Amino acid sequence: MAPLKGQEPVLPADRALVFVGFMGAGKTTAARRLAKRFGVPVHDADAAIAEHAGMPIDRCFGELGESGFRALEERLVGEALEQTQGGIYSLGGGALHSARIRAALRRHTTVLLDVDVNTAWERAAGRGRPLARDPQEFRDLYIRRRPMYMAAADVVIPADRRDRIDDALPSILALHDAPHGTRLLWATSTSGDYPVFVGRDLLGAALSPVPGNGYLVTDDQVGPRYAQRLGDSLETITIPAGETHKTLQTAESVWIALGERGMTQSDHLVALGGGVVGDLAGFVAATYQRGVPIVQVPTTLVSQVDSAYGGKTGVDLPSAKNYVGAYHQPSSVVVDVDTLATLPREEAAAGYAEVVKTALIAGGHLWERVRSGDEPDADMIFECARTKLAVVSLDERDGGVRQVLNLGHTVGHAIETVTRYAMFRHGEAVGLGLLAALRLSGQEALRDEVAALLAAQGLPIQLTPGAVDVDAVVLATARDKKRRSGAPVPFVLLDAPGAARPGCQVGDDDLRAAVAELAQRRGATA
Template identity: 40%
Template sequence: MQTLQVRTPSHAYPIHIGKGLLADFSLFAPHIGKKAAIVTNTTVSALYAGALEKLLRDNGVETFSIVLADGEAHKNHQSLLQIYDALLAHRADRKTAVVALGGGVIGDTAGFAAATYQRGVPLIQIPTTLLSQVDSSVGGKTAVNHPLGKNMIGAFYQPQAVIADLDTLTTLPEREFSAGMAEVVKYALLGDAAFLAWLEENIGGIMRQDADLLAQTVAHCCQMKADIVAQDETEQGIRAHLNLGHTFGHAIEAEMGYGNWLHGEAVAAGMVLAAELSRVQGCLNAGEVARVSALLRAAALPVVPPEFPFERWLAHMRHDKKVQNGQMRFVTLRRLGEAQVSVLDDENLLRQVLSA
């Protein structure tokens, strides 16, 4: 097991990464009291919730589960209300821990419920997808979607601990594993050219889920995320770089219907568009854009966005959280391994990128 530390102004907490961690109560003990609510979904519940409930109960923790429908389409206020209803029905108080057992949708939704129930209760993140292990479970971003925009209703709320059990990835469908790889590639592109080269060299082994390569991948991404969050907990500066590909990607998700394109798939196509925008701005060359596409293709990810009218792209992107004072802002690449935030008000430039 590897343990990393996230240090933020609100508090510090551990990220535990390894195999068999869901059977180790000592990882939970410092962060959990006498009662816990396990928030999960129908898919993950059948795989892991029973064993986790037994572990907690055997160690004296009163436990109940809240099982949500699976998928991005259910990351909404109805699921949020389902969590609140169950917490109230079980007389959960401010010491009751919310345990988010699942992928990014569960982590974000349960996290927002924990942030807002009685103005904040303890949160433990147990990410069970590659995407959530390398990215969404770390850093305290919690939210639900609104029909007009992804993650528009949320809060920054750090967990007490993140417990990333690599064994859970063995039950992950191939498409979901690939979706997680989009976030892995994102870290390399935005801040670590050496990691980018390492990924290109080892992508085959990672996609075969070689245990050592996978552990290195998760730990490296978590360390990068921890370092960035420590510098900028509430996304006032460098943390915005973590949105590479997301402005385009969120537009794809909203247009196609949440869940039809997985988040990682939309981000992958969005990163190719961001790379193309960087080329048009004179920062990357065509060969570097092709290099980005090749790595994403090797991870079985889409590199071409769906076709829909330019006006629809604009409508979605103008609802993006990075819009400030009416100006759209995009994360672009100064070079491979170094991101920047660009203000863009030239619609013709965007039209050129999307037509390419």
């Protein structure tokens, strides 16, 4: 269980905290920081290898060669992790190449310090590291190792600040009592950090303490199924399900209910449901008594991979989507992937469009998994969330790079607005918007590939001819909330998976042609 506020955390006696990551991630520094805090020794793998070999680590690597070094590393580190019951360990950047070490880590809590490649190079180059001499080889090695780190990690923490580990520690230790297989992402932003737990059977699990009394906001479809599993202490407020109810009128009904029930600033909200519930409850939390904490408990694929993170909250106006809102980061996010088992197939498919969008933004291993046809699972959801949170950490308020997360959304939101949020689910509209964005990007082969992925899930890849006014959709894009006075609406275009460009200008004729193509395409599934 997470320690209560003011209590000092206690290290588990039956498992070690093991820091892993690429060169320059700060593994040794983080391990020493925690060891000093708890008054225990640090077990540094590189130091142990150097002591055993009787020479500095770079010389050892040079004399033994990489294969000889890895064999020695595997024997010493594998044996230590297999025998230890607790403590704090720091491993070398290449240790996870060993199957023996990866297997030994399953007994422990593996903490990945997630460093970007440019920062890693700045920290590692010129310090005698044998694998940090050529920048391109360094970058290639980083790309090859990244999936290995992610697969092994129970915890992922950005490595940009040394004190991140202090803030995240209570949540890391909470994994000790969490259901088996639970993983932790540490989300960072200018206005605050918070834990994201991803796993199974998490509803009702005691993962992170929240202040005061709890008030639950859910809808009339999710609430009857899952609200009871969160415990009897939450006062429940139920709203009608569906995007058509993500309005100021619904928000007002929740504000009034909270006031009548006596909620104060020392209490908190819990949002149980999909993107509509999360957006609306988040907006209510941002504005009720000028802000109260909120725990997001997303139950749909679209909310688990995208909307529950990053602090964007809001409601729709008849003229445009998400026109009234606020930035309000959650105090924690609890993702129980078991809730996806009860999703209607159409809702799961709609969430898949956001998976494709995120994979196109991320590129690399995530895109390779998606394009191969892998179905979304806990690991894919975890990686989608990590991708979004990495972007948000750089630009919380949508001033620049965060706009890449709007890939496909400009046309998608316009389609939702024109059809009054009644003809397409959000993910369905985003899927159509992705196809338009890829056409505008000149990525014809990629567009066809994405269309095939969407169609395989039963998602629409065309607008029913005559049912949606193409000119009305084009006009609605001009009212997108990203526009600035006197300037055209910026679009996100894609040069290749992993290479999205925000702030792009698109000609009127090109935009109309891309939207019109959606209404002309044949052979699509609905």
